[in-house]
Each structure stands twice: as structure tokens, then as C-alpha cells.
Amino acid sequence: MAAKPASAKTAPQAAAPALSALTSTTGARGEFDRLIHERSRLAIVSALAVNKTLSFNDLKSVLAISDGNLSSHARKLEDAGYILCEKRFENRLPNTCYSLTGTGRKALKHYISHMESLIAAVKHS
Secondary structure, eight states: OOOOOTTSOOOOOOOOHHHHGGGOOSOSTTSOOHHHHSHHHHHHHHHHHSSSOEEHHHHHHHHTOOHHHHHHHHHHHHHTTSEEEEEEEETTEEEEEEEEOHHHHHHHHHHHHHHHHHHHHHHTO
């Protein structure tokens, strides 16, 4: 079999794993989790990773975001199974508390690992 001439076109190389990871939209193993990547949602998950539970008002204060933004982002995380929302009454006043689920903790750890891999790939390029 004859070798290809030097001028022959070759197939394009696949994108580097760290960079191709940015194109995925799910949090499945080996893929980039865009749900957590959004700044407010990453902040919510991170705050809950270091606190067993946080009330709606505590999260709102720590993150300095509006009620509507917190509600919207928390709902997306709750729908994904990353956080748990518990509504109760304390002294006859409604109190909403959030906590990170096991799924959420795994997703955050995977996200951090993925970002570390991306940073390492960029540093070594």
C-alpha cells in the first residue's frame, strides 16, 4: 500500500477533551454540566455544599440576588434533583430551607473536577 503524499489532506483532529467538554449540556459522567455552570446556580450549590441547610433569606443575602432570581435558579436545581426544598412554618411564619442532595454533591464534585481538568489542559497548551 502506497503512503499518502505529503500534500494530501488529512482528517481534522478531534477537539481536545477538555475543550470538547464545553459543548455538552448535561451533567452525565464525562460531560460538562451547564446547569451548575451558570453563576447563580453554581453559587447556590456551593453555598449549600458548605452548609447543611440554608433558608431562602440566608441564600438571598449571601448571594446578593433578588427573590425572583433565587426562586428561578433554585427551581431548576430542584427539578434536576440537585437540591431539596423544604417549606415549613416557624412561629407561624413561612420558612423555605434548601439543602444539597447526594446527587447535587456528586454533580458539584464532578463539575469541579472537570473545571480543574480544563484549567490543567489550558496551562499545558
